[in-house]
Amino acid sequence: MFRLASEKFDGWILSARLKLNLFLENNRMTDDTTGTKKSIRADALRNEDALLEAAKEIFATSGVDAPVREIAARAGVGVGTLYRRFPKRSDLVVGVYKREVDACVSAATEFAQQYGPGDALSHWLKRYCQFILTKKGLAAALYSGDPAFDALPGYFRSNFEPTLQSLLKSAAKAGEIRGDIDAYDLLRAIGNLASTGGSEGAEHTHRMLELMIDGLRFGAKGR
Amino acid sequence: MFRLASEKFDGWILSARLKLNLFLENNRMTDDTTGTKKSIRADALRNEDALLEAAKEIFATSGVDAPVREIAARAGVGVGTLYRRFPKRSDLVVGVYKREVDACVSAATEFAQQYGPGDALSHWLKRYCQFILTKKGLAAALYSGDPAFDALPGYFRSNFEPTLQSLLKSAAKAGEIRGDIDAYDLLRAIGNLASTGGSEGAEHTHRMLELMIDGLRFGAKGR
DNA sequence: TTGCTAAACGGAACATTGTTCCATATCTGC
DNA sequence: GCAGATATGGAACAATGTTCCGTTTAGCAA
Structure with missing residues (x-):
């Protein structure tokens, strides 16, 4: 009841991620008893x-x-x-979220090629924020007690954290932002920002995100 | 998504509690246009x-x-x-939970009359723990986004915190437990304890609760 | 006690959604 | 192009939510 969401988020274990990946990959192939693979x-x-x-x-x-x-x-x-x-419905839910996580993560690579380190970071944070905003009912699913969702929080963290870490590092090295920001902290902070308020809150969330991004820039070495 | 449960729990506002109470009290009476009351x-x-x-x-x-x-x-x-x-289903849910909160709170008075301050506290904490353990799906309801549940976390806190506060104070004054424990902290801690694990976790939870109670006693002035 | 009336009741009937099953259609390898 | 394997669609069934109305009952007055 008073359990923290972060417990789920923190509760990542390697095996969970592996299981999820295996499940999703195996979906592409079926191997019969002889051991051969059929597409x-x-x-x-x-x-x-x-x-x-x-x-x-x-x-x-x-x-x-x-x-x-x-x-x-x-x-x-x-x-x-x-x-x-x-x-099961949970199979669909897991499938959709994995797909969206992957899309969001790969957007980071695109942004990194397309923009400078600081702008890439800024763009990606907005993209991530968008991802969170469309996650109606995700929190409820996470708390439903259905073990099918156990792997999701870990999957999120293990994908988003390295991605953001990398963007932050590049931007900090380029002197565009301060260097003392923890990726996980920032992910959580944005998650908290975005999950309050309904549809009318989207704009508010984006304004607050801009504020945060400016905050990152403020402490940059370069200025 | 990464929102803390404590946000909901902290988000108590007086008006929410008043509204809930009024709704529930009015349920007993219907007043017609003349202003008279009909039971x-x-x-x-x-x-x-x-x-x-x-x-x-x-x-x-x-x-x-x-x-x-x-x-x-x-x-x-x-x-x-x-x-x-x-x-609506939420009406039932709210009704049931309010009822159980009230029962749990009034148990404190009974215990206080029946036992000494230390034992009363101990008994009530176990009772509270029992309350939490039977709350399957409550967390999910709280995160469902349905505004009908907005008042619940506040109702919980505004009833449980003063109750526990009072028990703690009495026990501390009697020298049976240490005096530096915050009621809210303790409620949250037990909530966290009790919401991990399923049915087989009930015993584990109770053992951990005993441990906590011993911890309260350890720092007592009296010894 | 009896009779009247408004309130409350119960559950059939309908609406919505989840889930299964199989006759039919489509693909793939040859 | 053919045959067999694979996949498809949607009817049919099941479970559940919700509404509606003829019947029952509590409360009250005489």
């Missing part, structure tokens, strides 16, 4: 992709409890197809 | 009580998402009756 059909792969995309959009607007039919319909497939690939 | 029918009152009792038991075993029919059946009433009195 799954192309249409099946397309549908899986469409489902994840549809679920992402619907989760963002209606939360993770949105009707299964709605997701299947938006993906343009039948409910049977959805159930074959994602037997 | 509600006795059977209606009985049924409301039966519903809250049934819901309490079922929430504890099946969580707050248990089927409405099941609750109505255990209370021995039709679903229509349930819906008339508690139009």
Whole structure:
């Protein structure tokens, strides 16, 4: 009841991440008893992709409890197809979030190539903030007690922390921001910022984020 | 996402408590346009009580998402009756939790009369712990984003903190425990203890609680 | 006690959503 | 192009939420 969210977030264990990765990777292949690998059909792969995309959009607007039919319909497939690939709702949820985490993480690389260290950091923080803002019902899922979600907080941290760490380091080395900021602290802070308030709070959140970014710049070596 | 539960817990505002109390008190009476008060029918009152009792038991075993029919059946009433009195599920949840908080708080008075200050404290902490342990799904409800639950954390704190404060003070004055313990800290600590682990964790939680109680006693002035 | 009336009741009926199953359609390797 | 394996869609069933209304009952006055 009074448990801290950070407990879940902190409770990362290596095995959890490995399990998650293995589960998701194995989804691409099916190995029969002989040990050989057969690639799954192309249409099946397309549908899986469409489902994840549809679920992402619907989760963002209606939360993770949105009707299964709605997701299947938006993906343009039948409910049977959805159930074959994602037997439990949690499978879909995990799939969607992993996908979005990956997208957010890879955006960091793009930004790093496209902008200077300071701007890359700034852009990525906004991108990360966007990610959090669309996570309606994620907190509730994390607290649902369903063990299926146990691996998620660890997956988030183990992906986001190194990413931000790297951006911070580059920006600090370039003298664009101060160098005494901990990546995990910052991730948590933004998470806290973004999870208060509803839809009208999005703007407020972005203003506060700007403020934080300015705060990072203020203590830079360069000035 | 990374928001602390303590935020909700800390977010107590007087008005929230007042609103909740008014809502619950008004439930007993209906005043018509003339300003006079009419008491509600006795059977209606009985049924409301039966519903809250049934819901309490079922929430504890099946969580707050248990089927409405099941609750109505255990209370021995039709679903229509349930819906008339508690139009939304959150109304039931709030009603049940308020009731249990009240019961837990009034147990403190009993213990204080029945035992010496130190034992009264010890008994009450175990009672409180029991309360937390039966709160399956409460955390999830708190994080569901439903504003109907906004008042709950405040209600908890504004009732439990003074209660424990008083018990601590008495026990400290009697020299049975140390005097530097903050009630809120202790409530949170027990909450954290009790919310990790499932059913098999209940025993573990109680052992850890005993340890804490011994810790309170260790620094007593008297020894 | 009896009769009247408003309040309350119960549960059938309807609505929504989750889940299963299989006849049909599609893909892949040859 | 063919055959077999694979995947599909959506009807059908199940579980649950919600509404509605004919019936019952408590409270009250005579």
